[in-house]
Amino acid sequence: MKKILLVGAGGTLGSAVATHLxxxxxxxxxxxxxxAHPVDLGSDDSVTALLQSVGKVDAIVATTGAVHFGPLGEMTAAQFDIGLQDKLLGQVRLALLGQHHLNEGGSITLTTGILTEQPIAQGANATAVNAAIEGFVRAAALELPRGLRINAVSPSVLLEAWDSYAGFFPGFEAVTAARAALAYQRSIDGIANGQVFKVW
Structure with missing residues (x-):
């Protein structure tokens, strides 16, 4: 049995991942x-306090992160920065600080999404942020010491959120949060490193 820290467990995906794991x-x-464990991924101090409170773990998982959706013609740099600061830097911050709190052979799993490779209208921020996270994962995997591993999970739009987002994803196939949760187990319990598990 592994000790896993799951950040973002309050969301639809996070709760399904927690249930499965x-x-x-x-x-x-x-x-x-x-x-019990409040955290703001936008703050080094908050993330450090969380990691110190839970102690050494075998795996760290992030299933959280906001991005900006809106027409490119109206998008401002400040709106684009929402995704950079929240989903991108938030997850990267957790990985950078979290690596020092992992037991030998531990793993980090971040979350991206189908928009990395299949952009939609009004989704430029999401596509850019997801691609950056996946780039970070590939590079970080080459440098992590002590047998540590890092991967990402890239789910399609969730079936549980389909009613709210169907208009943005014409012709896309939704996946259940429970199916997406399996990929997090593959990352944690498998041997893959620097990989992106696509759940499409």
């Missing part, structure tokens, strides 16, 4: 609103 592992959940 708890069948075999000890999962500690954290989020902005978590009463």
């Amino acid at each position: 708890r069948q075999q592992h000890d999962v500690i959940t954290a989020s902005r609103s978590d009463p």
